[in-house]
């Protein structure tokens with residue numbers, strides 16, 4: 001997937017999904033879906049167009065270069081830094097830091113990610129100029145998809161409907177995807193129609209952050225449409241874990257990664273092999289996020305103990321999928337007491353993981 005922060009050198013023409021997409025959750029996935037090559041083809045077939053003339057796939061009569069030129073490239077357009085960070089000056093943690101976002105978008109079938117540098121100039125563009133200069137001139141946009149609550153242009157004055165009106169002047173169709181709600185949440189609450197579209201059940205990045213902060217991993221995972229993951233390289237720790245029979249792989253995470261509630265989790269772990277011939281394998285384990293007060297830990301650590309893993313893990317990349325929050329971190333009176341508790345954590349985690 002092409003990732004660029006410049007509108008020069010991008011593949012055009014484009015079908016664009018616009019938004020911040022932190023988390024790439026199931027609501028985001030619905031917004032992205034209409035611009036994917038498969039959906040574009042379906043749309044054209046529905047309109048009775050001859051796909052050989054304007055296909056997203058290379059066609060027989062054209063040279064590869066010509067067909068590359070003709071294709072409409074599925075493109076996610078987002079802002080970097082996050083507009084919130086630009087306006088407040090406060091660095092913001094993310095559900096999906098850049099590498100993870102790229103991986104998620106790639107797996108959905110998106111061809112390129114354009115990171116518009118969110119600066120004074122961009123934030124001062126009127127909705128009209130944003131459409132004319134960025135979408136039409138630079139991206140040669142042929143189709144747009146946004147969520148119902150999308151706002152754009154100076155002081156966020158442009159709405160999704162405004163985008164539809166402005167883009168229509170250039171014959172660009174805009175799909176406005178309705179706000180998705182968490183069905184499971186709704187089914188457990190009142191059926192009163194007025195309660196259906198509250199902040200509590202609207203699928204959003206903030207709702208996922210709140211769920212992770214509260215230790216409600218099942219809900220966060222449901223809203224994401226996949227498990228929340230922590231991806232990092234294994235770095236050395238204090239080398240105490242092995243002395244109590246629970247060696248732990250200490251993870252170095254991107255510094256802008258959003259962390260869930262401190263404490264102990266049941267996890268699934270994918271270990272990436274450096275050898276491309278060997279496929280990644282999945283392991284089960286327990287994870288602790290915290291300051292390790294029992295051993296007078298001096299810094300915050302994210303560490304994973306894998307069941308049945310005998311080898312060294314230093315320098316390997318682990319993708320840790322959160323399955324369930326087990327308990328908060330505690331200060332134990334001795335290493336022996338901590339060891340007994342970790343044994344219990346492992347038993348509980350094994351049972352939980354076997355049933356998921």
Ligand SMILES: Cc1cc2nc3c(=O)[nH]c(=O)nc-3n(C[C@H](O)[C@H](O)[C@H](O)COP(=O)(O)O)c2cc1C
Pocket residue numbers: 237238239240241242246247248249250264286287288291292293294295303304305328329330331332338342345
């Ligand atoms: C499942 C699990 C639960 C843990 N729970 C706690 C805890 O409640 N309190 C605490 O101080 N440390 C806890 N720890 C962290 C241990 O103190 C830590 O793994 C140990 O000191 C080894 O650290 P090292 O890898 O830096 O050598 C936990 C670790 C694991 C793997």
Ligand SMILES: Nc1ncnc2c1ncn2[C@@H]1O[C@H](COP(=O)(O)OP(=O)(O)O)[C@@H](O)[C@H]1O
Pocket residue numbers: 234235236237238239240241242243246247248249250304305306307308309310311312313314
């Ligand atoms: N089952 C296991 N789970 C996690 N790490 C393991 C396991 N078995 C061996 N290791 C290795 O041992 C190291 C952890 O041992 P530990 O004594 O906790 O040292 P450190 O403080 O450096 O993390 C890991 O980084 C990894 O290389």
